[in-house]
Amino acid sequence: MSSSLSSTSFDSFGSEDYDDAIESAVVCAITLAMRVAQEEEEEEEEEEERPRFTRRVVLVCRRAEAQENLMRDYFADQPTYTSRQFRQRFRMHKGLFLKIVGGMEREYRYFQQRVNAAGKLGFTALQKCTAAIRQLAYGATSDLLDEYLQMAERT
Known part of the structure; x- marks a missing residue:
């Protein structure tokens, strides 16, 4: 079956x-x-x-205003902050700092003020060295100095 x-x-x-x-x-x-x-x-x-490239967002950096603030605060004839405060913030005397800035500007193209791709004047050697030395002195990240120096983290 x-x-x-x-x-x-x-x-x-x-x-x-x-x-x-x-x-x-x-x-x-x-x-x-x-x-x-x-x-x-x-x-x-x-x-x-779809377009592969998009335009960059242009941030308004007030470089000249930041340079004036830096000069007024530390390097003017009558600076806002005293030599003692400068030494506390930069961990060196102002004369040594200015000597380092001059040497960096002479030796390295990056530290020389130039016109950027947008046709605008870039940061001064004083601004770039201030950012670099403050980062080294405090062990801070680059974005910590954005507001005072008006400098993007990438710079």
């Missing part, structure tokens, strides 16, 4: 039906793969249409 059941179930699902089921599954898989590939191509085309 069991042999008749197995042959009956096999006969009800013959080789033609099996082939049709396989063919149907393959057609579905191919159709799905083609649809996915088409969607990916459309997404790539959309990405290509």
Whole structure:
């Protein structure tokens, strides 16, 4: 009896039906793969249409104003802060600091004031050295001096 059941179930699902089921599954898989590939191509085309480069956000740096503040606070004939306060903040005498600034400006192009790509005058050697030496003196991060020196972290 069991042999008749197995042959009956096999006969009800013959080789033609099996082939049709396989063919149907393959057609579905191919159709799905083609649809996915088409969607990916459309997404790539959309990405290509978008601009790859965006304009930078220009920050308003008041370099000249920051330079005036620095000069008024530490280097004017009658500075806001005393020599003692200068020494506490920079961990050296003002004369030594100015000697370092002069040497850095003479030896390294980075410390020389130049016109930038936007056609604006860049930071002075005094501003750049102030930022660098204060970072070294306090072990602080560069963004700590952003507000006073009006200098971006990248500079």
